Amino acid sequence: MADASNVDAFVEFERVQKSYDGENLVVKDLNLTMPKGEFLTMLGPSGSGKTTCLMMLAGFETATHGDIRLGGTSINNIPPHKRGIGMVFQNYALFPHMTIAENLSFPLEVRKIGKSEREAKVKRALDMVEMGAFGGRRPSQLSGGQQQRVALARALVFEPELVLMDEPLGALDKQLREKMQFEITHLAHQLGITTVYVTHDQTEALTMSDRVAVFDDGRIQQIAPPDQLYESPENSFVAQFIGENNTLEGTVKEINNGIALVQLDDGELIDCKPVNVSKPGERTRVSIRPERVEYNRERLQEGVHTLKAEVLEFIYMGDIFRTRLRVAGNDEFIIKTRNAPDQVRLQPGQQIEIGWLPEDCRALDA
Amino acid sequence: MSDTTHSGPVLAADGTPLKRSLARALRMQKLRALMLIAPLLLFILLTFILPVADMLYRSVDNRIVENTLPRTVEALEEWDASLNQLPDEAVYAALAADLKEAAEAKVHTRVGKRLNYENPGISSVFRKSGRKVRKWDMDADAPFKEKLIDIDEGWADIELWRTIKTYSAPRTAGYFLNAVDLKLGADGVEVRPENERIYNTLLIRTMRMSLIITFSCILLGYPVAWLLANLPTSKANLLLILVLLPFWTSLLVRTSAWKILLQQQGVINDTLVWIGLVDDANRLVLINNELGTIIAMTHILLPFMILPMYSVMQTINPSYLRAAKSLGATNWTAFWRVYFPQSVPGIGAGSILVFILAVGYYITPALVGGTKGTFISNLIAYHISTSGNWGLGAALGAILLAVVLILYWVYDKIVGIDNVKLG
Numbered sequence: 001m002a003d004a005s006n007v008d009a010f011v012e013f014e015r016v017q018k019s020y021d022g023e024n025l026v027v028k029d030l031n032l033t034m035p036k037g038e039f040l041t042m043l044g045p046s047g048s049g050k051t052t053c054l055m056m057l058a059g060f061e062t063a064t065h066g067d068i069r070l071g072g073t074s075i076n077n078i079p080p081h082k083r084g085i086g087m088v089f090q091n092y093a094l095f096p097h098m099t100i101a102e103n104l105s106f107p108l109e110v111r112k113i114g115k116s117e118r119e120a121k122v123k124r125a126l127d128m129v130e131m132g133a134f135g136g137r138r139p140s141q142l143s144g145g146q147q148q149r150v151a152l153a154r155a156l157v158f159e160p161e162l163v164l165m166d167e168p169l170g171a172l173d174k175q176l177r178e179k180m181q182f183e184i185t186h187l188a189h190q191l192g193i194t195t196v197y198v199t200h201d202q203t204e205a206l207t208m209s210d211r212v213a214v215f216d217d218g219r220i221q222q223i224a225p226p227d228q229l230y231e232s233p234e235n236s237f238v239a240q241f242i243g244e245n246n247t248l249e250g251t252v253k254e255i256n257n258g259i260a261l262v263q264l265d266d267g268e269l270i271d272c273k274p275v276n277v278s279k280p281g282e283r284t285r286v287s288i289r290p291e292r293v294e295y296n297r298e299r300l301q302e303g304v305h306t307l308k309a310e311v312l313e314f315i316y317m318g319d320i321f322r323t324r325l326r327v328a329g330n331d332e333f334i335i336k337t338r339n340a341p342d343q344v345r346l347q348p349g350q351q352i353e354i355g356w357l358p359e360d361c362r363a364l365d366a
Numbered sequence: 367m368s369d370t371t372h373s374g375p376v377l378a379a380d381g382t383p384l385k386r387s388l389a390r391a392l393r394m395q396k397l398r399a400l401m402l403i404a405p406l407l408l409f410i411l412l413t414f415i416l417p418v419a420d421m422l423y424r425s426v427d428n429r430i431v432e433n434t435l436p437r438t439v440e441a442l443e444e445w446d447a448s449l450n451q452l453p454d455e456a457v458y459a460a461l462a463a464d465l466k467e468a469a470e471a472k473v474h475t476r477v478g479k480r481l482n483y484e485n486p487g488i489s490s491v492f493r494k495s496g497r498k499v500r501k502w503d504m505d506a507d508a509p510f511k512e513k514l515i516d517i518d519e520g521w522a523d524i525e526l527w528r529t530i531k532t533y534s535a536p537r538t539a540g541y542f543l544n545a546v547d548l549k550l551g552a553d554g555v556e557v558r559p560e561n562e563r564i565y566n567t568l569l570i571r572t573m574r575m576s577l578i579i580t581f582s583c584i585l586l587g588y589p590v591a592w593l594l595a596n597l598p599t600s601k602a603n604l605l606l607i608l609v610l611l612p613f614w615t616s617l618l619v620r621t622s623a624w625k626i627l628l629q630q631q632g633v634i635n636d637t638l639v640w641i642g643l644v645d646d647a648n649r650l651v652l653i654n655n656e657l658g659t660i661i662a663m664t665h666i667l668l669p670f671m672i673l674p675m676y677s678v679m680q681t682i683n684p685s686y687l688r689a690a691k692s693l694g695a696t697n698w699t700a701f702w703r704v705y706f707p708q709s710v711p712g713i714g715a716g717s718i719l720v721f722i723l724a725v726g727y728y729i730t731p732a733l734v735g736g737t738k739g740t741f742i743s744n745l746i747a748y749h750i751s752t753s754g755n756w757g758l759g760a761a762l763g764a765i766l767l768a769v770v771l772i773l774y775w776v777y778d779k780i781v782g783i784d785n786v787k788l789g
Binding site: 058059060079080081082083084085086087089090091093094095096097106107110111154155158164 | 683685686688689690691692693694695696697699700703704707708
């Protein structure tokens with residue numbers, strides 16, 4: 001994926017490093033290639049280096065080492081205002097002393113675009129985000145969601161090929177955030193803009209992106225489309241960070257036909273898909289998604305290894321049931337079941353047997 | 367809750383109007399608040415507001431003439447000042463009676479001094495006459511016209527009589543006119559002779575120099591405030607201490623330091639001569655003129671400019687500048703179109719503060735200003751403490767106050783006082 005010579009590459013990071021203090025690397029050896037028109041999300045906990053990457057791309061931070069290319073040309077030494085990259089900031093950064101129309105007009109004015117053309121573009125951009133009637137208002141007179149739309153329109157009004165968004169929905173309430181998530185992805189795809197989106201909200205990352213780059217400790221841990229990321233995490237960090245996840249620790253006994261037999265620390269045996277393990281005797285952390293765990297014996301495949309479990313807690317959540325179990329000494333083992341008419345509601349204290357398909361159980365690095 | 371059911375005033379639960387009920391509930395709070403500020407309020411009222419009001423009243427108070435010379439003032443009402451004739455015997459008799467009484471009470475010199483402000487020379491006429499008239503007998507010594515003129519030729523001067531008549535009213539605009547280089551003649555307001563005009567020049571100079579000082583404070587303070595607002599906290603705190611350091615030094619010490627630095631044999635001149643930039647014979651005159659006052663006052667007032675600007679700049683999110691640059695603005699455009707407009711309230715607050723302080727400044731101009739660099743306040747101080755012409759001092763002070771208030775109003779109209787932030 002991260003092939004620097006890729007002809008389709010629009011945005012490229014090649015061996016990029018960044019240090020603020022000369023002692024610690026915030027970004028360690030970053031390689032990333034983005035084709036034109038892609039919606040890529042940088043996801044990670046705070047301090048993982050994702051915002052630094054965005055700032056380097058925007059030109060507000062300089063890379064300590066490595067090359068950042070945009071459309072094939074290195075932009076390391078190009079100042080931010082010449083990069084032509086649209087940017088949406090976390091706090092919107094709408095200029096408070098200008099009206100909405102003036103805010104949108106600003107990037108066109110500095111590009112010396114004529115008045116009539118400017119007005120037409122501003123109007124089109126405002127209409128695009130359904131804010132056409134608000135041109136004469138000041139940012140302080142708008143609600144958070146409206147400001148968000150204006151910030152988006154301002155980042156798009158000068159028709160940049162690349163738009164960066166730094167946690168743009170962080171300040172909005174849940175409902176509005178979900179609405180805006182949809183609108184932003186819709187707009188980005190409609191206009192064919194390449195988008196780099198930074199967030200620490202994994203739901204946002206999964207619902208919006210073409211690909212998600214999971215950052216941790218200054219490195220990209222995995223970069224993949226949302227479904228792959230969720231279903232086939234490549235290491236324990238990604239498995240833990242994306243979605244809810246159950247982990248059990250053990251040792252690899254043997255690997256046969258793409259199935260690893262893992263002996264858990266309490267002696268039980270389970271079948272897993274080997275991902276980060278290669279030979280018997282290796283320590284491993286096994287990861288299973290809560291919704292892939294099955295306790296209805298009839299639905300379990302013949303001959304699979306099952307585990308004994310004790311129900312600790314049953315939580316009714318409306319659309320799903322969330323049940324906490326004790327499995328192989330782990331008190332935090334969660335299973336999720338859909339609220340279907342024939343679904344059994346487990347009772348605390350009940351002893352059950354659980355199992356799963358070997359491919360849903362991934363043996364990752366310990 | 368129930369305001370939809372009846373159309374009258376909203377009632378509280380017990381039937382009293384809600385407004386009255388609310389006022390009663392808040393009365394205790396208001397009373398307590400008043401009690402808390404009462405000591406300070408009383409202190410300010412007694413030591414500041416009342417004296418200031420009294421001083422301001424002195425700028426129009428002219429009761430002294432009427433009180434000291436009641437008969438003369440009454441007799442002069444008949445006299446027509448425009449006829450170019452001396453008043454008749456009745457007026458002189460009234461004057462003699464007034465003067466005798468005044469001289470016995472030893473107040474005749476005061477009224478002389480008062481009238482002397484308007485017509486120099488009158489003071490001595492009153493002093494001289496008072497001494498002699500005191501011994502007169504009001505019945506035996508009549509008529510008085512010749513005798514008075516005998517004592518002092520001044521009593522034969524029509525101008526003197528005009529002055530007395532003009533300034534016989536209990537209130538006068540005379541001090542104010544004097545303060546703007548005009549005077550009240552017999553035919554109304556007239557311009558003072560050229561050699562007596564000083565106040566307009568001084569008032570204009572005060573305004574002009576205060577403006578220059580304000581602008582140099584903006585120029586010097588803006589970058590410092592910007593740096594303060596944008597440095598990391600630890601460094602910013604150090605810089606802030608440096609900015610505040612002058613506050614911990616006495617004003618007099620700082621001004622005296624400037625005297626040492628700026629004088630012709632002073633540090634700056636010595637250094638310039640030593641470097642060779644300035645010839646030893648032509649040392650720069652940096653003190654006892656306008657330049658000296660501007661330099662010293664800019665230094666002294668600079669913190670008052672920096673602090674409001676800093677507090678405003680602190681609230682400007684750096685992401686605005688980044689946003690502007692990402693939208694294609696150069697560093698300069700981003701600063702000028704985005705950062706600067708947002709910092710204007712700070713400049714406004716600092717400017718008002720510095721200008722108002724500068725306009726009324728006294729010590730520094732007095733010490734380093736020489737004759738060319740003094741302010742109107744130096745003259746006010748002179749009239750209050752040296753010449754004793756409190757009326758004129760009060761009038762000058764009132765004018766200064768009015769000018770400041772007008773500027774404040776103009777500023778409010780243009781920039782808007784709501785935009786001023788002091789922190």
